[in-house]
Amino acid sequence: MSQPFPARLPLVRQDVDRNAGVRADPGLIDRLRADPATRVLPIARGRALAAEQVDGSAPRLDLLPPDAIPTAETWIYLGLSTSVSSVEAPGTPLLAAVLTDAAASALQSEELRWAGLRSIAAHLDDRDAGLFTEAIAVANWHDSHRFCPRCGTATDTVQAGWVRLCPVDNVEVFPRTDPAVIVRITDDADRILLGSNALWEPNRYSLLAGFVEPGESFEAAVLRETHEESGLRVANPVYLGSQPWPFPASIMVGFGATLADDEAPHAVVPDGEEILELRWFSREQLREAFAEILLPGPSSIAHAIVADWYGSPLESAQDG
Template sequence: MPARPSENRASFSAKLPLSRHQVDRDYLAREREDLFPALLGDESTRILPVSKGRALFRTDTSLQLLPPSAIPPQAELVYLGLSLADDADEPVGTPILAALLTDEQASEVATDEQWGNLRMFATGLSDRDAGLATEALAIANWHASHRFSPRTGRPLRSVKGGWVRVDTDDGHEIFPRTDPAIIVGVTDADDRLLLGSNALWEKNRYSLLAGFVEPGESLEQAVEREIFEESGVRVTDAEYLGSQPWPFPASLMVGFRARVDDVDPGTLEPDGAEIIDLRWFTREELAAEAGDTVILPGRSSIARAIIEDWYGSEIAD
């Protein structure tokens, strides 16, 4: 029987692939008006190209960072910060930019096979590369969806190292936004775990219940509301576990566990719209079915980490 879940939250956070980082974001440098000319004029600067939600990979376990001369001159840039990894090819302190490339620019830089999906390769990346890819893709998604002012419809210009977009007519600044979402490992009195199947998935794919935090709502309130809305189950004692950025396109997944309310447990019933099936699993049942009749979330997700935290070890699939 697997060991019971550790109470060490630091240990849990270490299991989250996209929460790793070895980059100093060096935010004060974003104020420099000569930041990009200075960095592009230094061939020791390294640039991570991103395009269409993908990053440039050298191998399955490492990103491909390029010198400034390898990047199309009209590419939109974002300053990611300074490398802190002493085991990387680049020395500690190396400045790193992201280049947000159009389709045409991406084809000039690399073949299609060299572009990789972070969800697929996150677990094999180093701490630095996982952090770089997550940061770069998240900010690239924000730029793609904020080309125009939500107030006036006028075009916005990227400033301050790519971390602000400004309306050049009235000076109004738009800053990056992240959408918080809760994701919850719900257990009952018998310590069984509740998993649900989403209407958009294969019928045998199961994961934890999750949902976005609404305006004016605390994280704990969102836990109680979302679980009830999707499953009919009422929960209590929401306990924070850890969080992981999820740049697909702009979420922060905030992990909790909670238990069914002993006084008012509700009635287990999927909402029928988003969730079409719900199941309680013992550890033995999940281990027996994982990878066979039940498909679990990928190892890059916080859902997988919470499930295995409850289980007590990794689950083979």
């Protein structure tokens, strides 16, 4: 690589001290809800409340005083703001409140004020991007882990929103993250391999990616996934960087890989189920294709990895 991979991916930015040491205090959430200095990020249906935008201003999250939110399904302690540029002073305690649809509508009925992380992350400042990523990742985990894995009893939220506890057998369920590898495959001519996934619009192209299986290293997942999806054998997986992708619970682990010594680029065969089409692009060919294809959106690590190879911004980048 000619330059180090960008350290500032849209969803890796943080300007919050998670302050995990205080989560064990059972009175923490109640005390912070009673403190008018606390600020609360409302979350509903995977979206956060965005501040009303003045013309031309960058989007930002709408953090409310605790008395604006009388009830929530789940409260999560996000930490202390460390940002010096935010409305709130550094040291402000921050909570997320996961709301029911009804509570969300009562709080703000205008749909446009509820924003998805993927659509606004690249436009948020570091504090808001990190806060939104943290809040949505924990909220999504709560949403899919409401019952004890051992006995099926509904679990309670403890540890300021960071653990769920079974009241019958005391099993503790911790937040989990599912790793997925995403791979930039290049050939001897430094062309990049991009594929079109069956779940996407037909002209959308991105890198090959897949979940790491149990009992498998990241590097082994790179070799297996790329072979399954393209028929190609790759070698030399090199770690590029990672980014949380809480849709609903992933972390994307980026790798570069080259074709194995005895592998020919034209041997590529899309698996026909997940990947419908695969194309090699030189930089010139990608530039010429900008008008006809869609590339990964600016919030994604795929976008950053392709742009890093391309050497300049991707003009065709679409949200998504």
